[in-house]
Amino acid sequence: MPGREELPSTIARSSKKAQRTWIKAHDSAVETYGEGQRSHRTAFAALKHSFEKVGDHWEPKQSKGPSDEQAARSTPKPGKTAGGVDANAGKEHLYDLAKELGVAGRSSMTKQQLVEAIDKANNRKTAKARS
Template sequence: MPKTTDSGKPKQSELPETLKKSSEKAQRTFAKVYDSAMDQYGDEERAHRVAYDALKHSYEKVGDHWEAKDEKGPSDERAKSGGPNASGETAEGVDANASKDHLMHIAQRLDIHGRSTMTKDELVDAIEKANRRAR
């Protein structure tokens, strides 16, 4: 089912919950890429993956919504390898390529305890878990 109206605006009823709480631009990005991928592939699951991949290029998941990243680009090893046979770990929307300082700031906003002693990888894991709880 199309995620955009005839005028190109995202259909709120068709968006995932985390996107309903995100900026209009994030919603538009997801919806337009989804519709384009459906036209190209005709497969809902693949269109969904492609739309999230496009979203994660410019946005990162913070708690129950998506926020614009400081720098556009792949957010994790899986996104870096790209394509239908992508390999590597996914960070579930967390920008694993961001600086440790940035991840510390996100962890602070999500009230993650013990963050000051965590490595960068541990911060990514903790933010992933906090994001899952926030759904």
């Protein structure tokens, strides 16, 4: 099925460039691996190189590159990801993002705690947008 028809809601609420990135990567992965979960993982890995999830949509990252260890793999496998949070970004960027999302207690969090808190805040905003 073409990527345009399978576009996740968080990407549908994002810029046209983010949508094109996901669709192109998804369709290419379907040609290589066939339809299914692997094609979706590959498309998200490609998206995470240029975009990060902020709330219920994806925004361009400050610098391109994989957002977490999982996205850095050439062939994504099932495993733990940062859920679209740019875990490789600096702590200051993560703090600013947590502030934008209204994460409580952010000033005393470690970088890893900020990543996890931002992921939870993103999931809450996505769930709210879907309802």
